[in-house]
Amino acid sequence: HVQLVESGGGSVQAGGSLRLSCATSGPVYSHYCMAWFRQVPGQEREAVASTDGRGSPTYLESVKGRFTMIKYNANFSVSLEMNDLKFEDTARYYCALRTAYCASTSPPKYFAVWGQGTQVTVS
Numbered sequence: 001h002v003q004l005v006e007s008g009g010g011s012v013q014a015g016g017s018l019r020l021s022c023a024t025s026g027p028v029y030s031h032y033c034m035a036w037f038r039q040v041p042g043q044e045r046e047a048v049a050s051t052d053g054r055g056s057p058t059y060l061e062s063v064k065g066r067f068t069m070i071k072y073n074a075n076f077s078v079s080l081e082m083n084d085l086k087f088e089d090t091a092r093y094y095c096a097l098r099t100a101y102c103a104s105t106s107p108p109k110y111f112a113v114w115g116q117g118t119q120v121t122v123s
Contacts, residue, residue, distance in 0.1 A: 001026050001027075002026035002028055002113045003024070003025045003026055003113070004023070004113055004114065004115035005022065005023050005025075005095075006020060006021065006022050006094065006116065006118040007021050007022075009093060009118030010119075011123065012121070012122055014085060014122055014123065016122070017081070018082045018120060019079060019081050020080040021077065021078075021079045022034070022079070022095030023075075023077050024077060024097070028076040031100075031101055032052065032076075032098060033050055033101055033103070033110075033111075034071060034095065034097050035095075035098070035106055035111060036048040036049045036078070036080045036093060037096055037111075038089075038094070039117075040090070040091045040092075045108050047060060047106035047108075048063055048067065048080070049067060050069070050106045051078070051102065052102040053071050053073060057069040058106070062088070066082065066083050066084045066085075067080060067081065068081040068083075069081075078095065080093070082120070085120075086122060087122050088122075089120060089122050090121050092120075093119075093120050094117045095114070095115040096113065096115070097111060097112065097113040098110050098111045
């Protein structure tokens with residue numbers, strides 16, 4: 001079965017940068033939609049970026065121009081480069097996979113496989 005493992009979280013001052021990575025294992029196809037979500041305690045999980053490799057990734061409005069998601073088809077991994085981080089970016093970030101192309105929206109229920117998450121704290 002497919003497993004996802006995130007890495008790269010940490011603490012950074014506002015204006016700083018972090019890079020998250022998500023490695024996959026198991027049977028993964030290049031057209032599968034992969035996404036980054038984030039969640040703050042007491043709030044719903046929200047999609048930050050998603051892509052299935054067709055065209056440009058889709059981003060949450062508040063991170064456009066600051067975050068960049070890249071999908072590496074060679075090893076079915078994804079990264080999330082986060083620049084100019086803001087306090088409100090503080091959350092636990094999760095990598096997720098949907099066993100289909102990306103849809104026009106990315107509700108968490110569309111994604112069957114999740115990583116364990118990695119904490120990003122901006123102060």
